Amino acid sequence: MLTLPWETARAVLTTISIPVLLIFPLATAAIGLIFTNRMRRETLERSVEHERQLLKSLFESIPDLIWLKDKSGVYMACNPRMGELVGGRAEDIIGKTDYDIAPTSLADEFRRIDNQVMSTGIPDTREELATFAVDGHQELLETTKMPMFDIDGNLIGVLGMGHDISARKRTEEQLRHLVQAVEQSTENIIITDLNCAIEYVNEAFVKATGYLRDEVVGKNPRLLQSGNTPPETFAMLWAALKRGETWKGELHNRRRNGEEFIESAIISPIRQPDGQITHYLAVKQDITRQKAAQARIEHLAHYDELTGLPNRALLTERLHTLLSLSRKQRHQSALIIVDLDHFKTVNEALGITFGDAILQMTAARLQALVSEGATLARLSADEFAILLPDISPHRAETTSQHAEVMAETIHSAFRNPLEAKGEAVTFSVSLGICLFPEPEQESASDVLRRADTALHRAKAAGGNQTAIFETAMGEQAKARYAMENELRNGLGNNELMIHLQSQVDRLGRVVGAEALLRWNHPQRGLIPPSLFIPVAEQSDLIVELGSWVLEEVCATIAKEQLAGRSLKVAVNLSPRQFRKAGFVSWLQQLLASTGADPGHLTLEVTEGLMIDNMDMVVGKMHEIAALGVRFSVDDFGTGYSSLSYLKRLPIRELKIDKSFVQDLPGDSDDAALVETIIAIARHLNLAVVAEGVETEAQADFLNARGNVIHQGFLFARPRPADQWLQGWREDYPVR
Structure with a gap:
């Protein structure tokens, strides 16, 4: 049978189709049918080939690994991605087994899994770490292996797929760390949906609020509200969230047990990658303790811890405000400073605890006297202040009169004793009053300074007094301030000098001298110590002056000592x-450092030194006496005269004040006092120095009653140290 090629046959049919159709109708129909079927089969084949190419293209472009092995483990197919794994092409793998491309141990495991899948018919999915031969990098793959059957249901082998899950695992790990961090965070974290239903809270939230997760999930965070967060806070919160912005602020909430607490909160919208807001995130921190500490600090900055009264800082603020108001209204106000007389003595005698109790009772007593609108403050240890605003619109008396009435009321109130810890103590009080405003530019500090000046005037008058500031007081205070500054400069400019006044025995022989400080002012000349010593005593300037005098005296003693002369000098x-x-x-x-003989130095102290902290005085004086230095009690009989301290202290000398000597021998009272002092000194084996001896009668009276050393104009006036030393050296040459 002759078979023509299809293309040839089609050409032949085209050529002979018309004659044939005309001649042979039946044959023509048969040939047409054959031609149509052939055309359809050709179209189908082209479609199948197209689909095969699509499938192949898809198979090769898939980023996951794909392979097919037959029942004996031979690779029947794989995609290029699989080829990359072993460092070759896909074609190089086909026909090989795992033993050809992997270590034996790994190939055994692959074979075991394949056999398990084929025997059970159940797919196997697991994670496997694969190393790619191309560049040696590793990928974590999620592999799935499943049995593969033909269309008749016969087992062909195992189909495998591997998907790179490295990025997913990294994301999961990051997410795990994030979740762990959120869960372990010390800050309270809440996540809600847009309807404010709680979806998540962390452990810190549970600990802070006392609510369990199950109790709050699905609930609205308003269950925490205490009712003390201002409404405007919530209004600003929601306005920010509606704008898609973050809100920061403080919320006053309530724990499950009813306890209130304060939280610092940051509430933000959570956006998806497309920008859509789906949730709200609240990160909150319990700041209750911090707020309490801050309030405590602010309280301590403006209130006295012991009494609870406003302190100097707060008083100054209120005084500043009142000054401004008084100027605008052209009214006067008053400031009263109250000081407990001799509080320091009682405090040291009975102890700080007792003193604190007294101060608390003082505050309570004054508070009971202060009217509404006035301010009672504690300025320092035993100083209190009362700020009286102008009350003339409400009372008939003026502010000045009201201040004086208040002062008298305070004096009356403190006539009654204060009782604390079983002890009853009565204090008098000194008051300084200042009316303000005076000068237009007067500051709060100026008012306090003027009231303090008045207080010092009251105390200088003996205490238990009230003094109202007068302009003259202010001028005196300015003068004292100016003198202190000039004196301090004078110390550095060598304006100070030492004068020496002789001390002689009953026969008129010089036995020593007293060092007296003088100030030679460049403009005002020689200024007497009665003017500048009290100013220096109000500050540590007196310490600087005293140190300078002691340095000069010790250097002089040492210089004379080296020359073979014995000079004894007394220093106040x-x-x-x-x-x-x-x-x-x-x-x-x-x-x-100077080499001065301590036995040639006498330190003169006043009886007032013995009033305060006697135990400290005794200990310190014995330490100094152990160095060889002598002590003399200056102005004996004018201050705290008690024979008991003479027994406890290393006193070597008593110095009779000139006020007892100046009227001798005519004044019988002074004569009796001087005789008593000399007798006491004799019995205690103490030396006696009499100051202010100016007449022969005074010297005779003293000599008749004991071995008294004389100091006064009768024998010598104070002279500059260099002049005095020159004369003394001539009278007492080196032997």
């Missing part, structure tokens, strides 16, 4: 310098 020692920490060691160093 201020209580402030004596109490200064480190004074004993400083004096010891001074004696050592």
Whole structure:
């Protein structure tokens, strides 16, 4: 049978079709049918080939690994991605087994899994770490292996697929860390949906609020509200969230047990990648303790811890406000400073705890006297202040009169004793009053300074007094301030000098001298110590002056000592310098550095030194006496005269004040006092120095009653140290 090629047959049919159709109708129909079927089969084949190419293209472009192994483990097919794994082409894998491309142990495991899948018919999915031979990088694959069957249901082998899950695993790990961080965070974290239903809270929230997760999930966070968060806070919160912005602020909430707490909150919208807001995130921190500490600090900055009264800072603020108001209304107000007389003595005698109780009772007593609108404050240890605003619209008396009435009321109230810890103590009080405003530019500090000046005037008058500031007081205060500054400059400019006044025995022989400080002012000339010493005693300037005098005196003693002359000098020692920490060691160093004989130095102290902290005084004086320095009690009989301290202290000398000597021998009272002092000194084996001896009668009276050393104009006036020393050296040449 002759078979023509299809193309040839088609050409032949085209050529002969018309005659044939005309001649042979039946044959023509048969040939047409054959031609149509052939055309359909050709179209089908082209379609199948197209689909095969599409499938192949898809198979090769899939980024996942795909392979097919027969029942014996031979690779029947794989995509290029699989080829990359072993460092070759897909064609290089076909016909091989796992033993050809992987270590034996790994191939055994692959074979085991393949056999399991084929025997059970159940797909196997697991994670496997694959190393790519192309560049050696590793990928974590999620592999799935399943049995493969033909169209008749016969098992062909195993189809495998591997998907790279490295990025997903990294994301999952990051998410795990994030979840762990959120869960372990010390800050309260809440996530809600847009309807404010809680979807998540962390452990910190549970600990902070006392609510369990199950109790709050699905609920609205308003269950935490205490009712003390201002409504405007919530209004600003929701306005920010509606704008898609973050809100920061403080919320006053309530724990499950009813306890209120304060939270610092940051609430933000959560956006999806497309920008859509789906949730709200709240990160909150319990700041209750911080707020309490802050309030405590602010309270301490403006209130006295012991009494609870406003302190100086708050008083100054209110005084500043009142000054401004008084100027605008052209009214006067008043400031009263109240000081407990001799509080320091009682405080040291009965202890700080007792003193604190007294101050608290003082505050309570004054508070009971202060009317509404006035301010009672504690300024310092035992100083209180009362700020009286102008009350003339409400009372008939003026502010000045009201201040005086208030002062008298305070004096009356403190005539009754204060009782604390079983002890009853009666204090008098000193008051300084200042009316303000006076000058147009007066400040709060100026008002306080003027009231303090008045207080010092009241105390200088003996205490238990009220003094109202007068312009003259202010001028005196300015003068004292100016003098203090000039004196301080004078110390640095060598304007100070030492004068010496002789001390002689009953026969008129010089046995020593007293060092007296003088100030030679460049403009005002020689200024007497009665003017500048009280100014220096109000500050540590007296310590600087005293140190300078002691340095000069010790240097002079040492100089004469080297020359073979024995010079004894007495120096006045201020209580402030004596109490200064480190004074004993400083004096010891001074004696050592100058080489002065400590036995030639006498320190004159007043009886007032013995009033305060007697135990400290006794201990310190014995330390100094152990160095060899002598002590003399200056102005004996004018202050705290008690024979008991003479027994406890290393006193070597009593100095009779000139006020007892000046009327001798005519004044019988003075005569009796002087005789008593001399007798006491004799019995205690103490030396006696009499100051202010100006007449022969005074000297005779003293000599008739004991071995008294004389100091006064009768024998010698104070002279500059260099002049005095020159004369003394002539009278007492080196032997």
